[in-house]
Amino acid sequence: MKKILIAGCTQEISSFNPVTCKYDFFDISRGNEIYKFNKGLNTYIGGVIEEIEKTQNMHPVFTYNAQGHAAGILEHTSFLKISNELINSIEEHKGKVDGVYISLHGSMATTEELDPEGFILEEIRKILGQDIPLVISLDLHGVLTTKMLENCDGVTSLHTYPHIDFADTGKRAFKMLKKIMNQKVKPLCARVRIPTLVRGEELITEKGIFGKQIKYAKSLNSNNKILSAGFFIGNPFTDVPELCSQSYVFSDNDIELASQSALKMANDFWPNRKKMQAKLINIKKSVELGSKMEGTIAYTDAADAPSSGALGDSNAIISEMIQQNYPHSILSTLLDPKAAKFAHQKGQGSQITIPVGGAFDQRFKPLNLEWKVISISNEPFMLEKWGFLQTPGLTAVLKSGNLTIVVTSNPVMQVDRSIYLVNKLNPKDFHSVIVKSPHCEPEFYDNWVKKNFNVDAPGATSANVSSLGHKNCQRPMFPMEKNSKFSPKVEIYRK
Numbered sequence: 001m002k003k004i005l006i007a008g009c010t011q012e013i014s015s016f017n018p019v020t021c022k023y024d025f026f027d028i029s030r031g032n033e034i035y036k037f038n039k040g041l042n043t044y045i046g047g048v049i050e051e052i053e054k055t056q057n058m059h060p061v062f063t064y065n066a067q068g069h070a071a072g073i074l075e076h077t078s079f080l081k082i083s084n085e086l087i088n089s090i091e092e093h094k095g096k097v098d099g100v101y102i103s104l105h106g107s108m109a110t111t112e113e114l115d116p117e118g119f120i121l122e123e124i125r126k127i128l129g130q131d132i133p134l135v136i137s138l139d140l141h142g143v144l145t146t147k148m149l150e151n152c153d154g155v156t157s158l159h160t161y162p163h164i165d166f167a168d169t170g171k172r173a174f175k176m177l178k179k180i181m182n183q184k185v186k187p188l189c190a191r192v193r194i195p196t197l198v199r200g201e202e203l204i205t206e207k208g209i210f211g212k213q214i215k216y217a218k219s220l221n222s223n224n225k226i227l228s229a230g231f232f233i234g235n236p237f238t239d240v241p242e243l244c245s246q247s248y249v250f251s252d253n254d255i256e257l258a259s260q261s262a263l264k265m266a267n268d269f270w271p272n273r274k275k276m277q278a279k280l281i282n283i284k285k286s287v288e289l290g291s292k293m294e295g296t297i298a299y300t301d302a303a304d305a306p307s308s309g310a311l312g313d314s315n316a317i318i319s320e321m322i323q324q325n326y327p328h329s330i331l332s333t334l335l336d337p338k339a340a341k342f343a344h345q346k347g348q349g350s351q352i353t354i355p356v357g358g359a360f361d362q363r364f365k366p367l368n369l370e371w372k373v374i375s376i377s378n379e380p381f382m383l384e385k386w387g388f389l390q391t392p393g394l395t396a397v398l399k400s401g402n403l404t405i406v407v408t409s410n411p412v413m414q415v416d417r418s419i420y421l422v423n424k425l426n427p428k429d430f431h432s433v434i435v436k437s438p439h440c441e442p443e444f445y446d447n448w449v450k451k452n453f454n455v456d457a458p459g460a461t462s463a464n465v466s467s468l469g470h471k472n473c474q475r476p477m478f479p480m481e482k483n484s485k486f487s488p489k490v491e492i493y494r495k
Contacts, residue, residue: 001057001058002059002099002181003058003059003060003061003096003097003098004052004059004099004100004101004174005090005099006034006062006063006101007064007090007101007102008066008067008102008103009068009083009102009103009104009117009120010068010103010108011026011066011067011068011069011070011071011105012068012070012108012141012238012308012309013070013071013072013073013074013108013237013238014238014309014310014460015073015237015472016461016462016468016469017072017073017309018072018361018460019361020075021071021072021074021075021078022074022075022078023081023082025069025078026066026068026082027066027069028065028082029064030062030064031062034063034065037065038387042167042385042386042387043170044137044166044173045065045103046170047166047167047168047169047171048060048103048171048173048174051171051174051175055174061093061096061097063086063089064085064089065103066085067388070306070307070308070309070411070413071311072309072311073109073110074110074116075111076111076112076113078110079110079113083120087127090124090127094127094128097128097132099134099135099177099178099180099181100124100132100133100177101134101135101136101170101173101174102120102134102135102136102137104120104136104138104142104148105138106139106141106142106143106232106235107139107141107142107235107237107309108238109240114240114241115145115147115148115240115241117136118148118151121134121151121152133177133180133181134177135153135155135156135173135176135177135180136148136156137157137170137172138155139158139163140158140159140232140233141235142232142235143238143242144242144248145242146491149189149191149493150493153177153495154173154180154227155189155230156169156170156176156228156230157230157231157232159205159217160205160206160214161203161210161233161439162439162440163386166387167387176228176250185227186252186494186495187227187252188255188258188493188494189248189249189250189258189492189493189494190251190255190261190263190490190491190492191248191249191262191491191493192246192248192262192266192488192490192491193242193244193245193489193491194245194246194270194273194486195477195485196244196269196270196273196276196479197243197245197473197477197478197479198210198245198276198465199236199278199438199463200276200277202272202275202276203233208276210231210233210276212268213231213247213265214231217249217265220249223257225251225257226249226250226251226257226258226261227251227252228248228249228250229249229261229265230247231246231248231265231269232245232246232248233245235309236465236468237309237461238309239470241472241473241474242473242474243472243473243474243477244473244477246266247262247265248262249262249265253494255492263488267488270486273479274479277465277479278465279454280455280456280463281454281456282456283317283455283457286317286453286455287320287324287326289451290326290328290453291326291327291328293451294450295328295329295431295432296427296428296430296433297431297450297451297452298432298434298445298452298453299434299435299452300435300452300454300455301314301435301436301455301457301459302437302438302454302455302459302462303455303456303459303460303462304316304457304459304460304461305414305438305459305461306335306411306412306413306414306436307414307415307437308437308438310436310461311460312333312335312414313335313357313364314357315367316457317332317434317455317457318330318332318367318403318434319357319365321432322403327402328402328431329402329404329429329432330402330403330433330434331404331405331420331425331430331432332405332406333406333412333414333419333436334357334405335408335410336356336409337394337410338354339355339396339398339407340394340396340407340409341394343373343398344378344394347373349373350372350373351370352371353368353369353371354368354369354371355368355369356369356371361459363458364458369400371400372398372399373396374398374399375396375424376394376397377392378392378393378394378395381418381422382418383415383418384416384417384418384421385416385441386413386416388413390413391410392410392412392419393409393410394409395407404430406425413437414440415437415440416444417445428448433445433449438461438463465479466479466480
């Protein structure tokens with residue numbers, strides 16, 4: 001019976017979020033808790049579990065999984081605690097496992113380490129040695145680094161944006177690991193790095209032009225010599241030295257096939273870089289237009305998306321609506337622990353006067369309004385499609401005139417409508433809804449709203465990439481440097 005070690009450490013950060021995060025931003029599971037929390041769910045490890053249970057003569061060894069909430073840069077002391085716990089859990093199995101699967105994201109960074117995933121893989125190799133096959137899975141927004149490639153045998157990545165194929169990506173990782181172990185293939189990776197950061201509608205894989213790269217990567221799987229292929233568009237908000245877009249292809253020791261395939265994806269991607277930038281509308285104009293339209297209207301505030309690493313405490317759009325005496329009903333969220341706590345103290349049905357917004361990010365000025373406390377809660381909930389538990393902490397629904405806000409104590413991902421639905425609020429009942437996510441699955445909003453304004457608001461995850469202020473990533477880089485050049489170069493990695 002071959003033993004497969006399973007572990008994970010995932011987090012997506014924004015280097016432009018002014019608040020660092022700590023150890024308690026992570027949900028830690030150990031041993032068989034990992035099985036319990038992922039079995040049957042659309043998660044990377046959930047996919048691995050499903051696949052391994054269909055495989056004879058392979059037994060999972062669950063060790064440690066740290067699942068971090070998207071946030072600001074991770075304090076290095078917290079990272080050391082997490083990485084030490086992970087490494088120690090693996091060290092117990094030194095010389096006792098036959099293969100390794102590690103669930104990573106690819107967009108971590110700490111206050112001192114700009115390649116945490118590479119560091120983790122390097123430390124694992126020091127313990128287990130170079131001969132044990134090790135395959136990782138990453139987010140499509142991951143930053144695949146040289147150190148990561150030097151310390152693993154294979155990579156799989158998400159093929160969808162918005163993301164829905166977490167479990168499928170885990171399954172592909174396990175299948176690749178199984179091939180390496182059972183069929184004695186010799187993984188060889190070709191990758192091409194492209195000096196481009198992208199954002200916007202054209203990255204939606206189902207309908208955008210970026211989907212061509214993903215379709216091509218998936219088509220390569222019909223060739224038995226291809227072990228894995230994909231394309232990373234990086235996370236523009238994780239400002240690290242190796243941030244870029246990149247294609248990659250793993251083959252069974254076929255350097256020509258891997259190289260030409262990775263080159264094709266990169267060369268097809270480069271000419272579309274200008275089209276793959278967000279088409280934004282300024283706040284004032286969007287509010288002026290929305291006030292004259294029938295609802296429901298979505299105001300996409302990607303700059304304050306907790307799923308991308310922002311805090312969720314921006315009231316920029318709300319403030320402009322109040323300034324313009326917006327005549328329609330408005331639904332939004334805000335991260336504001338003090339306001340949520342005060343609402344809980346006063347209770348449902350009470351009238352309170354308290355400032356909301358800008359609780360952490362000082363670029364946003366708090367709004368001091370009189371509110372009615374519609375409801376209070378403190379219950380975790382699951383996202384509509386993603387297998388990730390959300391813990392909003394003390395939560396209150398506050399209403400002031402035509403404005404209804406769900407105030408939370410912790411950041412909550414808004415890749416769907418769950419933050420509203422769990423608080424008994426239906427976006428369809430409001431004229432305007434502020435959506436703090438760059439993109440959601442179409443059925444959540446786009447399929448039925450009358451208009452979706454992609455607003456050029458300030459924030460830590462702004463789709464206006466040039467406005468963010470990168471300091472660490474390689475330069476020149478498009479769109480910060482409009483005249484960036486691309487000289488395709490294939491990098492080869494193999495044991």
